[in-house]
Amino acid sequence: MSFSVTEPSKRQKSIAGFLVITYALITLVPLFWVFITGFKTPPDSISYPPKVFFSPSLEGYVNLFTTRTRVTPEQMQALPPPVGFAEAIVRNRDMVIAGPSKFGERFMNSIIIGFGSTFLSIFLGTLAAYGFSRFNVPLKDDLMFFILSTRMMPPIAVAIPIFLMYRQLGLSDTHVGMILLYTAVNISLAVWLLKGFIDEIPREYEEAALIDGYTRFQAFYKVVLPQAATGIASTAIFCLIFAWNEYAFAVLLTSGTAQTAPPFIPTIIGVGGLDWPAVAAGATLFLLPVLIFTIVLRKHLLRGITFGAVRK
């Protein structure tokens, strides 16, 4: 467990710390820029030289969640005073709020499709991995290779056949269609990762449960699953990240009902000029779920990544 080489010296530690912090800064600066751009006004967001200090505004977020129409000064005069901060911000630009934008809906689609496909991948993947790990499945090695082979080309290479199939099957632009598609892509990763984790769990634990009077399924559920929690959590994060970020299929297969956030956010650019704060606000909100999910599971994730490297 602790195969200590030598304790690193103070100097080595400070160099390592410096490198890690530098790397973190480099990767975090763009994210930080997106984050602050979301709180700028449109003129501030495109000002040159770029503004690091500015007076924050919620205009980006208001624009993200609303559709607006321009009104003439006479019409504006005729309106009752604005209700709420959003209306006030919009009127400053000689516009009124016409209704909500599609962002909320698209965001929900992302949540449903991302988490739905992650759940399905993990559910099916865990059962399949357990089967492959514990039972004498005929042609086991060939099947495992076949499952892996679905990953040997970029998924988008089969975009056209899938597009045609989905149209025939009526799955285009449906939640079910997108969940199935992302599950199909993720499941090979899930089966392989999870099989590795389950292989590491000694069979004796389940056998002890069988002896203690539990059924095979109870043994799986009560003894194997808690042991595999680490593996399941880290696999779930990988699956969610893929499904959440996927862009190409989403553009190709969804346009309305089931459109996810990634293809939607760029369309904001086209609405009423280059509205960078709204885009940045959308991007910021889009980052949140994966960030929260990862933070919640981060203990497992870390252990998951080093799993197998550290043996008892």
Add this chain to the structure above:
Amino acid sequence: MAKIVIENLKKSFGDFTAVHSSSFTIEDGEFFMLLGPSGCGKTTTLRMIAGLEMPTSGDIYIGGEEVSQKPASKRDIAFVFQMFALYPHMNVKRNLIYPLISQGMKRKDVKRKLAEVVEILGIADILNKPVGGLSGGDRQRVALGRAIVRDPKAFMMDEPLGALDAEFREHMAEELRALHDRMNATTVYVTHDQLEAMQMGDKIVVMNEGRVEQFGTPQEIYDKPATLFVADFIGSPSMNFLEFDGAINTGDSQIDFDGQRLSVPQQRESVEGKLVLGVRPEHVALTNYHNGLQGRILATEYLGTTQIVTVKTATGEVKVRQDASVPATLDDQVGLTFNAKTLTVFNQGSGQALMSELNEGVLDRG
């Protein structure tokens, strides 16, 4: 508690047969040893009895009921695994009561059973600890506790002392045996250590390459080995084997061995050909050069109260166990005499012991 009968039990993994048609009987309340070298099929046999492995063919009766196709959860048997296999995500207490929860036992009864087991094993102080940090001995106790808490029909133990330190092993062996005597539970115990088997077992079955070589009490197996393998595997140093060509007729109590007449237990079979005379080191005596088998002392090994003297003879080396006080000088010419009543003659080709007055009661069973 129950009697276990194994009939023609066989297990193949693909083309490989791990257990060939084994038969033996474990009486109610017996401490029964499955003994054999590593890879001989002991664990596989034990797992078939427990229901963790389905036999290819054959029958298993537990308490009179044929169970060979029943799942483990329906056999009411406890199993102590080689590495204990305590549930790692539960503390000691949860581990102990887990088998009771599966039966849907009432809270009050669970408490009572738990208290009973804790008392028997003396593990009150570790009850709320996670199993991860326990010492080997405590893990062993918890594993035993999980086995006994349910009052199963029988216990299976797969080399339960194998994971312990040498010094602790002896202590735990005593504890185990004492526990067995107290509960009188039918126990099947797997080991590759012949000393452990001889010390702890009421009965032993000796296995080799998936076959049952012999089945009997430790005394029977030691004094009346049924095969060359058993004679060689049991005892340290093991039995001396002296090869000779000869002919034996039913009723003989003297045989021609190396040019002299040798007294043996009265023989019950007739054979001719390559034979092996088997004699335990403690049944050989050193005399002067003109008596018995002649040889020269090659080595002596002092063991405290006894010593092992190795004598080189024309038919091979013979180890003699004798009192440490008897002088034995290297290179001395000596004669060897055998205690006639204890000798066993083996057929070299088949490896089987020839039936004689000595072993007839034992060989019938094999």
